[in-house]
Amino acid sequence: MSASSAFNDEKGGSSNVGEPEYGHDPASGGIFSSDYKRHDDLKEMLDSNKDSLKLEAMKRIVAMIARGKNASDLFPAVVKNVACKNIEVKKLVYVYLVRYAEEQQDLALLSISTFQRGLKDPNQLIRASALRVLSSIRVTIIVPIMMLAIKEAASDMSPYVRKTAAHAIPKLYSLDPEQKDCLIEVIEKLLADKTTLVAGSVVMAFEEVCPERIDLIHKNYRKLCNLLIDVEEWGQVVIINMLTRYARTQFLNPNMNESLLEEGGGEKAFYGSDNDDDTDDEEDKEEKEKKKTEATAIVKRKPYVMDPDHRLLLRNTKPLLQSRNAAVVMAVAQLYFHLAPKAEVGVIAKALVRLMRSHSEVQYVVLQNVATMSIKRRGMFEPYLKSFYIRSTDPTQIKVLKLEVLTNLANETNISTILREFQTYIKSNDKDFVAATIQAIGRCATNIGEVRDTCLNGLVQLLSNRDELVVAESVVVIKKLLQMQPEQHSDIIKHMAKLTDNIQVPMARASILWLIGEYCEHVPKIAPDVLRKMAKTFTNEEDIVKLQIINLAAKLYLTNSKQTKLLTQYVLNLAKYDQNYDIRDRARFIRQLIVPTDKSGALSKYAKKLFLALKPAPVLESPFKDRDHFQLGSLSHLLNAKAGGYQVLPDWPEAAPDPSVRNVEVPEWTKCSSREKRKEKKADKPFYSDSEGESGPTESADSASDTASGSESGSGSEESGSGSESEESNEESESASEEDEEEEGKKKKKNVEKIKARKPVPESESEPSSGEEVKKSEKKSKPRIGSSESESEEDDDSESESSESEEESEEESEEETKKKKKTTASKPPSKPPKKENKKEKKEMSLLDFDDFDPAPSPSQVTPLNNFLSSSLVTDLEGLSLTDNVLSPTTIVPSGNLKTYELLHRITGEGLSVEYCFSRQPFSPDLHMVAVKIQFTNSATSEAKSLHVEDAKLQSGMRIKEFPEIEVLPAGETVSVVMGIDFCDSTQAANFQLCTHTRKFFVSIQPPVGELMMPIFMTENEFKKEQETLLQSLGQLMGMNEITEKLTLEEKCQGEHAVVQRVTTAANLSRVPCGSDKECSPPVPPPPFPIHRFAGKTVTSGSLVLVSVVTKEDGAAQLTVNCEKMVIGTMLVKDILQALTQ
């Protein structure tokens, strides 16, 4: 019975059939007659063992929920079905659960185990949906379970599950804000995710949970920029908005110089934020001139160079202006408005104008933003003036906004067209709109002097309009205009005086009275008469009019007391007994002031000055002025009030913070190991953690320094880190660093002392886990120990012993803290006062070790500028590298670096040596290949003075040895980097590896793929290069182009696989395909996808171009172009092997 009625509902579905079923009509429940048992039939259906009945019941229940009816009393019956096999029933049960769990917390717990089981399901979609529902149940008791589930899901194999985890984060956060720290850790982890699926969701979680932790973005910034175009549209909006804020904290104002100039220029000081020159006074001019010259001087001194990361953001967001999604377009537009150089902002205008054709709500929001933008950047929208013309069919709110924009865009050249348009609008039937138009005319008149009279005349004509509202509005506007030049317009004032008989709108009457009072000297005859009339009607006037009557009376009394004395007295007497206390007060006050009595105080002498002082003309300005301090496109901007959760758009920094924080390097020894210690198994990078596991002593050494910097903890550590920066401070400004040190105070000294205290035991000190720390400590310790060949610092080392030690400590702690900042989630973000320090750091950062620790230069003389340039190169390299790393297809996992054995444990008598090609540029000499060598001492005794000797090299080959390793304790591992110039050949480099007791003959033979380094080029460049290569040497085809056909295996056919295999085989970089989309869809774009890779040989820099064309059924063609035939041939062989293995 109940089932059949339910069918009716589903099929017929009309509300009038469905409605009574939910219990209003007791009869519909069949046998159930009492109202409170109304859901019994549903319960029965849910308890039945037929899925169709259950489904039916659930549908009716969900329909009740959808209608907003309470179905909570069914909870026990529904929750039983949570484990139902039928997927449809299950889904509906989930819907119910999520809706009512909050109200029935205890019962909801019954369902948890089902979800927990679901979390372990092999199907990723089931895992995801279990997590989704689990996290949507707002029951506080299960917070720990949720936390655990989220953590687990965050490292799930499936990106979809990880996305769901990202979605769950804000849910948990809103349920229990206490979990913030844990959640930030998860966010940090997910931010590092490289899939587009996760990116949008995790940034959204970031924005909801910890938008202030901008430091978490550094490492992911470039990746986010590069992924952006492939992220789904909603994610794009969130990411772009967040990156806008990020960029405001990290980069310099691209309009800095212009704004300085313009501010000085005396032109409407639009771009200065703290300008004080709203009135363009003559006296200011000189000052401004001065400012201007100063500004130009500054400009000359510091030419602005845009940070490449800033550029990257602008470049990668621009295509999104073409999105179909209005929110994305708006997000990009606001990003450009806030971040782009003035000259480039224009591109957004077209896209915004396009949005104007969209739905009226979209228009409304876009127009609000355009109104704000058009104040600052008028030129941008001027070409589109006509797109803002108003149609009679537009809704009023749109009309008013368009009017606003038109007014903002008005200038000398287009004012006539605009006024003509306005004339049409004034005739409109929509009176609110007409009023707005009159206001707009008023504003145009004040802003553009040339048309002031025209406008005024036009407005005066409106005074004879039949509609009172129009007249009233005109009066108000005319009043404002007249204030600017009253002398010339006494006839208008007279005209308006006549209007007092007709106009009834209080505001207009008040305006007229004020005008007559203010300029009573220009209309000496009329004014007393007006007052006479007003005195007559005083009692019937509105309050504002009464106040103005009193005002008028007072002014007339002061100027023309003969004629108006009595009238004034009369008005004041009337006012004395008015109902409104304001008016009574005003009357009393004025009487005291103007009517001289013996009691009247000193003020009455100044009555005239008080009342008839020259009043400044009102400034008619747009209500949208200065609204851009809110981030455009935001809700807060729209409301012109801070909405909850709004993140303030920061001002540009004075000096850019350290850009190197965004460098993402292929992780290596130092970083990883120390990070791991810090984060305790956070990231599992097997390669490094292995080595770490063996190195007990290192850890202790490190942890010692850890505690040192740890003792300063939080705030102190950062300061000490930024205080002075090794060599830089020496040669640049000692004083500066010293000042800093003073500031940092005791904490730091303590630290120094600690380190000093540790000094006497150099063994423990000088064996850090990283090659680079070796280098550092060596650099520092050698002079002290007195070993003579410390070439490292001779040039510039002139500091005293103590400061040196300080330096060292700082270096270390610097590094430590840096990492800490990047990795430790719970640390508070750096606070503004510390930025000062940071800035200093920024300049020095070029020398920062973090920058080029891939290729630590062993103890050799390196002139400083070389240092600098090389690190710059590294920086740039890092940029293109990240490009590779980030584009989803070209990930070269660090684990792929193949390690080769140099010395076996047994032959080496306990010393085993491995090497790998780190693929980092070797900064001391870019023509060398960087080889990372890892020593592991598995013997029982320590190995001493490990170094290279007696290199037997082929002609032309060169070698840059690593610095001697003084001691390698038992069980320890250390790695160093050496550079070898293989002269673009695969000949082995033979040399001797010496310990204090023995010498081992070893040789390093590079695979051909390591003899090159990646270069970045676009597809077009690639094609061009390929052609020129062919032409220049191409008389003998086949000399420099080698083509091989091959068949790819099944598992290797994917784009990703191909790219990965090629880049593993050879150190090349992927040439981005012509279309960004091509990177993502797995389907081959027409005709067949070509994967291109580019590189150049390390020594001679000859180009190496590789392209792989894949066709159907795994057929593929490999083409290698290289000037060096031998290299080309070998490379073909290697890549072939890699692809077909």
Place this chain on the structure above:
Amino acid sequence: MINSLFLINPSGEIFLEKHWKSVVSRSVCDYFLEAKEKALEPEDVPPVIHTPHHYLISIYRDKLFFLSVIQTEVPPLFVIEFLHRVAEMIQDYFGECSETVVKDHMVMVYELLEEMLDNGFPLATESNVLKEMIRPPTILRSVVNTLTGTSNVGDTFPTGQLSTIPWRRAGVRYTNNEAYFDVVEEIDAILDQSGTTVFAEIQGVVEACVKLSGMPDLTLSFMNPRLLDDVSFHPCVRYKLWESERVLSFIPPDGNFTLMTYHVNAQNLVAIPVYVKQSISFFECGSDGRLDVTVGPKQTMGKTVEGVMVTVHLPKTILSINLTATQGSYTYDNGTKLLVWDIGKLNPQKLPNLRGSLSLQAGAPKPEENPSLNIDLNIQQLAISGLKVNRLDMFGEKYKPFKGVKYITKAGKFQVRT
């Protein structure tokens, strides 16, 4: 993000509510209803309303209000765009978006809403993905559902969500493989009393209906892409290729979708296909006026102008009208004062004319503004800008698809001031 959604009909009844976070009482809608009362037209309701604890962002579409409740800062366009997607989704699923349709498919709409947002953040908004999870109703399916007791919830999982091309579902099969493209251009114009063009521009859109099996990769090129000044694309279009080669290269979604919208270069003068001679006058003393409107073809590129329609919002003070049309028929609604003259095809030999008298309410003043005329028209087989599709190529699949391109010109917001 988005906290709750309420669907409200024009009379103020809330007939569906969905909450993605904690439940927000529907009393919050009172603020909105209040604003709605104040507004003269439904379009005049402010899209964003600030209440003490919430922000209400609403759209008015298809005679329904979609009202969303927001608690914290979120880009308003984000919400508005999403609400429009909801409306489009309903339209896509049930053929139209109206109160009855939503009430008929309450559960399904609710389920769709559940899938579209997670915790207020959009999760699956691509119609192809949604349709994989919840199948749209067809007559056949509803019969089967009735008989078997199953419903439209997809039993497969939405694999589309996992793919990098979420807009296309996998495993599409058709016996007839066809791809149709409609190039629709709209003329937006404002003409003044004398017939001179105050403002005119052409906006175009390429609508596609692609029913191709497998994973086709299409390339569409134009003869004269230089005409296009500003474009926006469906996410499937590869922007870089457009930038470099001016071709549209894409893996299409399955079914109907909007491939691109464009704006024609402003330098090109816009051909106005019709002219309108009109005179509307009210007599100062008497309580009546005259109306005389003639429409004729102007620059039609040799094509016939069809579906011509003139819409006039007459002043509120009009009491009654008495008109005669030489061609077509007119309707007049005295309540809304809306005069619609449906002309049909334009015959250059015999120009259609509508004339007659208007009578005003007694004593009412003469209206200051003459009502403006809104013109509708369409011209088949013509893209007024001259845009032409050059060719359409398909890669990635072996069959030969049937391809078709159609051009239409329409009047967009075409207004004649009088």
